[in-house]
Amino acid sequence: MTNKTMLTDEYQLTMMASYLDNNIDDKATFDMFIRGLPEDWGYFIANGIEDAIDYATSIKFSKDDIDFLRSQGKYSEDFLDFLRGFRFNGEIYSVKEGEIVFPNQPVLRVTGSRTEAQFLETAILNIINFQTMVASKANRVVNAAGESTVLDFGLRRAQGEDAGMEGARAAYIGGASGTSNVKAGKEYGIPTGGTQAHSYVMSFDDEADAFRAYAKTFPDRSVFLIDTYNTLEGAEKAAIVAKEMEKQGHRLVGVRLDSGDLEMLSKGVRDIFNSQGLGYVKIYASNDLNEYKIEDLVRNGAKIDAFGVGTEMITAKPVSAISGVYKLVEDTAGPKMKFSPGKESNPGKKQIYRISDEKGTFLYDVMALESEKIEGRSLLEKVVENGYRISQRRDLKEIREYALDSVSRLPDSLKQVRVADKYEVRKSEGLTSLIDELGEKYLQSLPFYSVVHPISINQ
Template identity: 35%
Template sequence: MPTPDHCPLAENPLEQSPLLTDLYQLTMLQTYLDRGMQEEAVFEFFVRKIPDNRNFLIFAGLEQLLAFLEHTRFSRSELEYLSQTGLFRQNLLDYLAGFRFSGSVHAMAEGTLCFSNEPIVRITAPLPQAQLIETRLINLLQLQTLIATKAVRCRIQAPDARLVDFGLRRAHGAEAGLLAARACFLGGFDGTANVLAGQRFGIPILGTMAHAYIQAHDNEMEAFRHFADSHPNNLILLIDTYDTDRGALRAAELANELQPKGIRVKGVRIDSGELGAEAVRVRRILDQAGHPEITLFASSSIDEQLLQELVRRRAPIDGYGIGTSLTTSSDAPFLNCAYKLQEYAGIARRKRSRGKATWPGRKQLYRFLDTRGKIAYDQLCCDTESVPGGSPLLEPVMRNGRRLAAAEPLSDIRRRVQRQIATLPDALLSLEQAPPLPLQVSAQLQRLARETDRRFNR
């Protein structure tokens, strides 16, 4: 067996490899196959509890999940590795060699508001298939949902500012940085510094220079002039490498030099100090030098709380680069989410563990708005129920392992997020903890839970 340092490259790219899973998914599959347990199963993905410092979530990541389900295959080298572990019988290896997801998916549309204990994605497939995809499904959906939600919280606090994702270097791995950029744009950001995200998703890429660029020159003004020569149409100057006030004066001086050439200094960036006070001084210097048109961009440890404070103080900042706190969702770095079996072989099932009980069976979620167009409450029902006055949120998106529509443009999802946020009650827009949105449970679903408990109370 090859040592870890000398394993041959797998044919599958990382994001599509079905080995990106937990071992117990495969050990369960072995027993399912040994016992002939391949009837239809229904699993649902949901969030047990929204983090204490959140009032809502924005669902994101559905596109990556559907792509995974459509394309995941076991490569020859992956099957050889599983065989060499000695943990599995040939019947499992043969099953995995022909693995194709053939099930159905119902889901909320990406960009939809969601809350605790609400089904977000429903998977219907033969039990081994539905079980095998659990780990990657959670892995894909929880990350983008966290980041999109935090991006929306930032946008709510600074509705008129330019917001740019600066988080790749602090992301927990390459894929996390890439998908975080997608989630940020979905959540209302204007662009990203992540070049691959620009190529993959069509997100505007934005950025200029780092302090190392300034330091590599013998003096700051020389650095500014050289950058203007190379990038006359994207001239934003980093002014706080040495002395912020002096940097602002030099930016104004350069603007005067470049005016006859038709080159404009678009803006300056500050990346240190107390941003509100720094911005006031820089704005004053630029205005007094006759350059009110030069915009002010700020970065450095920004999150939604700092945005709220800077906006409250009317800091003269036109845009923000937000990195670490956003891409790591530092104040809420994980979702208490789950993917649970709700039906198998036509019989409703549910978990009854203390503090982790689920509602059984295939479910639908209906959303009700008040007369102002704000969300009043959600109602959880059996999938067979029709509830007048409410809008069903789970829609079919995949059947027989094939998606039912082309991938939705990210710009359309972004607009959906904006429409969804307009339906949030005012209290839920706050950064402060608010009472949760009411979730009603239909009488039919409650009866099904009692029947399920009687059936399995043995």
């Protein structure tokens, strides 16, 4: 990971300068949470946590950075001196990478001096918003695919290199079985796969010759692209070459369809292979797929073993961005909360407890104040203490298994492509009382007309 210290909104620096200038730097706690679920979604898979921890524990302005900031003529030398030694020295609690989370639950809870804790906002949101979105989106696609596997083919349409890399990783955590992205294979150890492009097939006068040439190079790893001219004719030719391969002791792995009516064509192709004793040849399909199209294909009995999903998974189209925010919940003056409609925040240092039945199925969560004792598994763990990481960065495969095991414990109603149900997140007695108390104080502080027509408070 590149150093992201300068990857911040300018107001983080100007506010910091002003806090210091006004001798305000008391202890404060911020929650990172996601406001709401996109339409049709039932849950999030928290992701980007490990990167966010690495970021928070590696903040350091270089001499270059300071020189650049000085050149802007906005900051005092005192402040630039302060930045030179600026680190995050606080503590962070977080859910596990791969944990299922719901709206308004703290994903990260950051406590530190106000300047330090506030400063983390921008990069933490940049990291967690995207990775959580793609892991969650990929899981929707994987759920829709049922028994079939899902492969990430999104690199060429991802929003930059990081999006291609972190997107491949997030999709894998969300249940994709592999990626076409070679660099993601190298950096993260994700299984990589590929087939062939139409340009390869078109480089030969005869389609069957293209298949033969490819099988010569990859006798045990070939997936032929069969829709360059006519999918069913392509399947017949692939079957001929597969039979030739058998004679040499090899097996064709699969064929890929990339256009047309995938349901109808996959059934036709399956018949062609099955009728020739080639039942082992797998069928891959791609072409602007998403969870809705895949659900229809599966429901209609399309004979597709693996879906290659590009643009819509790695950009989470049409969602584009989830509503992760970072809000002050407590400072030395006490717990803080917002009251504006649709933008409520929950005050105080909190913990989330997850309640399961005897089979391990998640029943509901309780959001409580840290000081309360509640039954259930607590989701927030201390991962940074005095600015140092105290949790081990976990292995990618372990994170993926954890995420998929967690998904298996969710009620089925939340795993549909169009989710109507809502997971229950209760508030503890302590949290409820605190909210009531702060609400009353807030109402008393308002002029009369504001109580009748509540004004909004934005943070």
